[in-house]
Amino acid sequence: MTELRYLAPDTLDEAIGAFAAAGSAARILAGGTDLLVQMRSGVLKPGVIVDIKKIPEMTAIEETADGGFRIGAAVSGMALAEHKTFGKVWPGVLEAINLIGSKQVQGRASAGGNLCNGSPAGDSVPAMVAAGAVVTVQGPNGRREMKVEDVPAGPGRTNLKPGEILVSFSLPPRPPGSSNAYLRMIPRTEMDIAVVGCGVSLTMNDGIVTAARVGLGAVAPTVLLVEDAAKALIGSKLDDAALARAASACSAACRPIDDKRGTIAYRTKVAGVLLKRTAAIAAKRAQGN
Amino acid sequence: MAKVHVTTLINGEPTEFLCEPNDTMLDALRGPLGLTGSKEGCASGDCGACSITLDDRLVCSCLMLAVESEGHEIRTIEGMAQGDRLHPLQQKFLEMAALQCGICTSGMLVASDALLKKNPDPTEEEVRFWLAGNLCRCTGYDKIVRAVMETAAEMRAQ
Ligand SMILES: Cc1cc2nc3c(=O)[nH]c(=O)nc-3n(C[C@H](O)[C@H](O)[C@H](O)COP(=O)(O)OP(=O)(O)OC[C@H]3O[C@@H](n4cnc5c(N)ncnc54)[C@H](O)[C@@H]3O)c2cc1C
Ligand code: FES
Numbered sequence A: 001m002t003e004l005r006y007l008a009p010d011t012l013d014e015a016i017g018a019f020a021a022a023g024s025a026a027r028i029l030a031g032g033t034d035l036l037v038q039m040r041s042g043v044l045k046p047g048v049i050v051d052i053k054k055i056p057e058m059t060a061i062e063e064t065a066d067g068g069f070r071i072g073a074a075v076s077g078m079a080l081a082e083h084k085t086f087g088k089v090w091p092g093v094l095e096a097i098n099l100i101g102s103k104q105v106q107g108r109a110s111a112g113g114n115l116c117n118g119s120p121a122g123d124s125v126p127a128m129v130a131a132g133a134v135v136t137v138q139g140p141n142g143r144r145e146m147k148v149e150d151v152p153a154g155p156g157r158t159n160l161k162p163g164e165i166l167v168s169f170s171l172p173p174r175p176p177g178s179s180n181a182y183l184r185m186i187p188r189t190e191m192d193i194a195v196v197g198c199g200v201s202l203t204m205n206d207g208i209v210t211a212a213r214v215g216l217g218a219v220a221p222t223v224l225l226v227e228d229a230a231k232a233l234i235g236s237k238l239d240d241a242a243l244a245r246a247a248s249a250c251s252a253a254c255r256p257i258d259d260k261r262g263t264i265a266y267r268t269k270v271a272g273v274l275l276k277r278t279a280a281i282a283a284k285r286a287q288g289n
Numbered sequence B: 001m002a003k004v005h006v007t008t009l010i011n012g013e014p015t016e017f018l019c020e021p022n023d024t025m026l027d028a029l030r031g032p033l034g035l036t037g038s039k040e041g042c043a044s045g046d047c048g049a050c051s052i053t054l055d056d057r058l059v060c061s062c063l064m065l066a067v068e069s070e071g072h073e074i075r076t077i078e079g080m081a082q083g084d085r086l087h088p089l090q091q092k093f094l095e096m097a098a099l100q101c102g103i104c105t106s107g108m109l110v111a112s113d114a115l116l117k118k119n120p121d122p123t124e125e126e127v128r129f130w131l132a133g134n135l136c137r138c139t140g141y142d143k144i145v146r147a148v149m150e151t152a153a154e155m156r157a158q
């Protein structure tokens, strides 16, 4: 039997102290929808679990004075869905988070857990990348900020340093004419892992794209920010030629694996198709804003 | 290993129990607490047979540590009927034969109850999406969905 200690500190400082002191045997617990499955299957046998949900900052959703959002790392998908304005400003981020598992899973699963679990197919990650989210992490050496796309290091690995905890996501204020969307390709409608996931965030003025960001998931060892696809969209009216260039940029960025969910050729093609469909949804929403 | 002492509220009753730190809430319910209505179908969050609510939010008890219930409020299938009086969903499941073997039923009922509390007038599509995390090998789902829709209509009429 594993010797396991469970700690649920009330403050971030205590959590960091306990997490750093326990070293590599320790695991952070947010919603537990990845961690408990890994423990149950015997993949992981942590010696210490640090539950972060009693720390107020970890479960808070805040609208900042400049019109941005700050989301605690352990906020559940269901709590985010119940927020009055978040889904209006960031529909693409919300729809990505709300694709994670069932209603039961959404009652617990957090964007922080989705990112730190390090799956290349994590649904919220491409949407957060497209949103230009910045994360705050804190460890024994203090606080720092990182771009979301810099967090994943490879399947199951992140660039957080030993003892560091993800604290929150900051999403920037939105200029008028902005919106976003997320689509994933799966063989069924619910409860499956993305074959490809695509997040697009756009700002439009008079039908012309003035700013764009594209995130792609499940097509490489980490979620990707596809700058070439964004460049192809910026300055265009999302005409067929611009969309075709952006789709090719997405396909070109792919370094996928062959598995039971999809072949390399299939994932590469679908990445381009999803870009076009996701951009169309984001554009439609942006024009209403 | 030292057992952990947990104080929580289960179906409205202040409850204390002892558990191992790595026991799931489902282990604690079915073990020391003797509440075996919640079932273990998969122990990995896929089937929903272990559905409970935690502070009124629907969760899988197999994906939660028992120690996490400290200071929170848990509701299980055992809290659904009022004494001998079945909850309208339970009554309707019986009347409309929305169960066969019954393994999925307590999870289906707890999940459907959570839906109707949030949305008393769901569309069929909303019911199906809401119950996507509850697997049933027997009924083919149609009878369950119809029973939920019918219960919702009756509860709205009251
Ligand atoms: C039935 C089922 C269906 C699922 N479907 C999907 C799906 O469709 N799409 C999808 O993307 N995922 C899916 N998942 C996976 C999982 O639900 C998500 O990855 C979820 O977002 C994880 O969040 P959590 O809060 O539960 O993380 P946890 O399990 O609490 O944590 C995950 C990992 O991240 C670490 N961690 C968590 N928070 C922090 C932090 N703040 N700082 C540092 N490290 C941290 C933990 O130590 C752990 O290693 C599914 C899981 C289940 C059980
Ligand atoms: S036993 Fe918990 S979801 Fe299957």
Ligand code: FES
Pocket (backbone or CB within 6 Å): B098, B099, B100, B101, B102, B103, B104, B105, B135, B136, B137, B138, B139
């Ligand atoms: S009635 Fe047998 S699994 Fe649903």
